[in-house]
Amino acid sequence: MAKRIKIVLAESVNLIRKSLVSLIESYDIADVIGEAENSRTLFDILKQREADIVLLDLEMALTNGKEALKILSQRFPGLKVIVLSTNFDAENINSCLSFGTSGYVSKNCSPQHLIDVIDKVIKTGFFIEESISNILLRNLAYQNPINTNKQKFTKRELEIIKEYTEGNTEVEISSKLNISIYTVRFHRMNIYSKSKTHNLFGLLNYLKENGIM
Numbered sequence: 001m002a003k004r005i006k007i008v009l010a011e012s013v014n015l016i017r018k019s020l021v022s023l024i025e026s027y028d029i030a031d032v033i034g035e036a037e038n039s040r041t042l043f044d045i046l047k048q049r050e051a052d053i054v055l056l057d058l059e060m061a062l063t064n065g066k067e068a069l070k071i072l073s074q075r076f077p078g079l080k081v082i083v084l085s086t087n088f089d090a091e092n093i094n095s096c097l098s099f100g101t102s103g104y105v106s107k108n109c110s111p112q113h114l115i116d117v118i119d120k121v122i123k124t125g126f127f128i129e130e131s132i133s134n135i136l137l138r139n140l141a142y143q144n145p146i147n148t149n150k151q152k153f154t155k156r157e158l159e160i161i162k163e164y165t166e167g168n169t170e171v172e173i174s175s176k177l178n179i180s181i182y183t184v185r186f187h188r189m190n191i192y193s194k195s196k197t198h199n200l201f202g203l204l205n206y207l208k209e210n211g212i213m
């Protein structure tokens with residue numbers, strides 16, 4: 001039997017919080033081991049219980065979601081945090097990424113999509129849906145219209161970078177680009193080597209700082 005995912009849900013609106021608890025537990029892959037209506041309660045729960053994931057309302061009461069995310073990254077560095085928000089401003093998303101969020105999801109997403117994101121974050125450690133990655137990429141293009149850093153990557157490497165930023169796995173990239181998974185891994189190692197990064201989060205920061213894509 002697969003290990004059940006332990007989730008703490010931090011959502012300020014009681015009706016939404018209770019609905020999310022019912023939704024998550026109806027899929028029978030996770031247990032909501034704690035509910036928090038504000039950051040103080042969230043931190044208290046995490047001191048007492050070991051969670052795999054926190055679903056974090058960005059507009060949460062007391063300490064706002066971004067400040068809570070910053071504190072979580074400092075106090076619980078191994079904890080995966082998925083942000084739930086209605087705010088799709090590029091600066092806001094980038095701020096959350098800089099504080100170490102593992103995922104950023106619209107509150108208007110479908111129930112199945114939320115479950116899929118939780119599953120991907122557990123399996124790969126990080127997920128950003130395509131619509132949000134497009135916001136970030138458009139913002140990078142606007143901020144950096146002339147881009148010499150891009151030239152260090154081959155056309156294929158740029159294709160693979162785009163696929164990774166959209167949250168696709170190696171298997172999905174292999175299928176979509178019609179190349180072997182070993183070729184995907186080869187390009188990934190070259191991308192990390194050229195950018196002097198070691199994971200997707202580091203790569204995203206590199207893309208942001210250098211205006212690539």
